[in-house]
Amino acid sequence: MKKKILYSLLAVSLIGLVLVIYIQAGGNPINKNKAKENLTAYLKETYPDMDYEIKRSVKYVSIDDSYRFRVLTKDPLGVETIYLFDVYNYKPFKVFNDTIHKSRIDKDSSKKLNAQAEQYIKTLLQKKVPEVNQVDTDVEVYNNDATKWTPQLKTPKPILIMLEIDKGNVTKEQMLQQCKTMQELLNNESIDYYMTEAGYRSIVNGEENYEYVSFTPKQKLTISDIN
Structure with a gap:
């Protein structure tokens, strides 16, 4: 009787092991x-x-x-x-x-449009958040018909906006307000973006440190969104 129970347990364990291996290999x-x-x-x-x-x-x-x-x-x-x-x-x-x-993707045209988008967005955000010191985007187009980037330019996919911001001595509450302000500025311009990633840069013990805040156009930002 004990042998039967032992064999049953071994069989169940073996089946379980096979299933685990199968899921790990094939998902x-x-x-x-x-x-x-x-x-x-x-x-x-x-x-x-x-x-x-x-x-x-x-x-x-x-x-x-x-x-x-x-x-x-x-x-x-x-x-x-x-x-x-x-x-x-x-x-x-x-x-x-x-x-x-x-x-x-037309890489040459996309590169030119990215440079224009980054300068436009940087100038826009610095009006109310002067601590923004760098903007990177991933504008991608399929042909060279578009020679100038504007907020109204429709691209195959919404863009990602990445920001570097000097943190200084701002608090989390101030970071939240800055992100709400930037979200409003971008939305008021009808810029077609799917996410903005703001990296707050500071120097800690001589080393660079970043605190990141991400938001989408329709997201209702709260203090819990500030890392």
Whole structure:
């Protein structure tokens, strides 16, 4: 009787071990399905006229805790191309690597527009937050039709705005107010951004230290958002 119980426990343990190894190697099958559903919705929204097929083979990438999907596209002439898409293995299962988008970027035009956007936004924010000393953006366009960046310029994707701000002696309450002010300035200009990351720079014991605050256009900032 004891041997049967022991064998049963060993069998259960072995099954559990196999399941753990399977999930670590291939990812959670439930999450994999949710990631595919989110990728399907993303493709329909981003490329509504594209003829595509999500291939069945999916690779789990443990470093990013994500799934790598292969998407087969077909142009009007019937030419087929495979593109890779990466989707996180956790809510909200965000698509974070779109190689179709990357393949279409005009790097030279994007570089020029970034420089213009960074100067415009820096000047805008310094009017009320003079401590802003550096702005970086990731403006990306597909062709060279746009020669000048303005807040009204519509790009394939909303931009990320990264700020470096001298912290000085400001308190967390003052940081919160500054971020609310910058959010209002950006929104009033109708700048199409999906997130702003503000890095408050200070020198501690001779070393650089950063405190980060991130906000989206519609986010209601509170003191809990200040790290």
